[in-house]
Amino acid sequence: MKKNEPSNGMNRRQFLQMSTGCAVSAMVLGLDSSSSFAASNINDSKKGRKHVILNNGLRMPLLGLGTMTIKGEIGTRCVADAITLGYRLLDTATIYNSETTVAAGIKESGIKREELFITSKLWRADMGYEQTKKAFQTSIDNLGTDYLDLYLIHRPTAKNNDSWKAMEELYHQGKIKAIGVSNFDATQLADLIANSTVKPAINQIETHAFFQENKAFEYLKQSGVQMQAWSPFAEGRKGLFTNPTLASIGKKYNKTVAQVCLRWHYQRGIISIPRSSQKAHLSENIDIFNFKLDDADMGAIASLDLNTTQFPEWR
Ligand SMILES: NC(=O)c1ccc[n+]([C@@H]2O[C@H](COP(=O)([O-])OP(=O)(O)OC[C@H]3O[C@@H](n4cnc5c(N)ncnc54)[C@H](OP(=O)(O)O)[C@@H]3O)[C@@H](O)[C@H]2O)c1
Secondary structure, eight states: OOTTOOOOHHHHHHHHHHHTTSOOSSEETTBOSSSSBOGGGTTOOOTTOOEEEOTTSOEEESBEEEOTTOOHHHHHHHHHHHHHHTOOEEEOOGGGTOHHHHHHHHHHHTOOGGGOEEEEEEOGGGOSHHHHHHHHHHHHHHHTOSOEEEEEESSOOTTHHHHHHHHHHHHHTTSEEEEEEESOOHHHHHHHHHTOSSOOSEEEEEOBTTBOOHHHHHHHHHHTOEEEEESTTGGGGGGGGGOHHHHHHHHHHTOOHHHHHHHHHHHTTOEEOOOOSOHHHHHHHHOOSSOOOOHHHHHHHHTTOOOSOSOGGGO
16 A cells, blocks of 8 residues: 555455454453443542553543643643642643643642643644654643653644654654544554554544444454544533433433533543533543443433534534
């Protein structure tokens, strides 16, 4: 296959054949291979400390803070509050212009860098071998750190393979602990894997109750790439926060719709990064480790899937 060429059906089949039968290397701690939890994990109330092990052995929190529109003094306070509440995973990106705010929040919290898991993302305009190295340096400078825990290609472009080569080098130099992608479909992911030496650890994609991405859930599991949900609340679109099914499930456990949604992601073994600028919501969103959705709840949430994006403007 030529560099940057989308894979054809044959290559995708080859990829699937290659990956089928391989043990999934992204093991979710405390989860069995189905969607339900091992009982021993349920009552652990340490907030935000649940982790997955990525395919290169790195531990990554299953719940974190999204920072897409988090800026200025309010943003700084919000990041610092989140860290104080127990969040350890912070998700930012060059295009959000939130890296310096994240850095300020970390400083205000007083936490040690090594206690955090920081993700940033390479924007499409910065794709290409040299540009990627430059963009990475800008991101770590903005964040006031000398390494990233995770660096993602934000959106696929024709320069995926060139950027990936640069990211692999940075990974081997220890400047990034894990590398991954975002918004890649199965074909794009298979093509990248076929042209690389380091398998992506993560694919961060739109996932919420109204767009459950069940096919992606399966192919990512089979290929040993951890799934991560962006917009785990669909930004509240389509009335998510007042959905009667989610509200009635919440009522059973004295939990909010937001908590039901995040618990659902968590029980599927999917990393989520809800965003909030309100301390009460930050606190609510991390308080999901003391209840368990049963099979009927999981089934009722499954029935909410509209199997289509709620962000058509970004496609
Ligand atoms: N890779 C990608 O292409 C991509 C794309 C989109 C997003 N992302 C990442 O995913 C993160 C999350 O997605 P998102 O920011 O689009 O949206 P989201 O997390 O789905 O939803 C955020 C909205 O939910 C509200 N909210 C949060 N907690 C709540 C609660 N407990 N009760 C009621 N409302 C609540 C927030 O309002 P308040 O502030 O008032 O709480 C905010 O309006 C982003 O910040 C970003 O880091 C990645």
